[in-house]
Amino acid sequence: MVFKTPPGVYAPQDDTWLLAGALLRENIGADTAVLDVGTGSGALALVAAGRGAAQVTAVDVSPLAVSATWLRARLKGLTVRVLQGDLLTPVADRRFDLIVTNPPYVPMAERRLRRGRGVAWQAGADGRALLDRICRDAPPLLRPGGALLLVHSGLCGADRTVEQLTGAGLRAAVTDRRTIPFGPVLREQTPWLESHGLIAPGETKEELVVIRAERRT
Known part of the structure; x- marks a missing residue:
């Protein structure tokens, strides 16, 4: 059976696959909590889960995303615990060996903020509304030797992400980069992005980055 991502749920795209490549390089085994x-x-x-992680937990604020993830896991015969909630709040009392996240990161003028499908990518005027929270809240949930893998657009400031995670006591660096053409959302935002100095006039491509941050043992 072919499973199609329902409308209103963020479908896998370039950032998903870039992060998946980084995930596949991690040492995931029968004792790994993801x-x-x-x-x-x-x-x-x-x-x-397909790599054989001992425990996989997935969190999303969208009930539709939670249902879609649960169904996909069931159809593939994989065990994934799916929770509805705001970022790390539902698992604040747990610890993990690996945390992966592809949060909303598109800079967007407040007057253009949307409900529904738009919440899958919009992230405030600088694109960091959720990134900063993750940089603050994820490090305490890592076990010694555990790692955080985070993907976002270079428009949001990879150096700032690395600086925040380093300040939280992690060893952080950009490990993956990929340049892609603007998608429909950024093309629509181009005049606003130019006027706020987030892109150069005539710029049509963005760089995606994966940051890996490891808690020292």
């Missing part, structure tokens, strides 16, 4: 924050369609949670 958390997928903002799971959307559940693609990354299913990659981790």
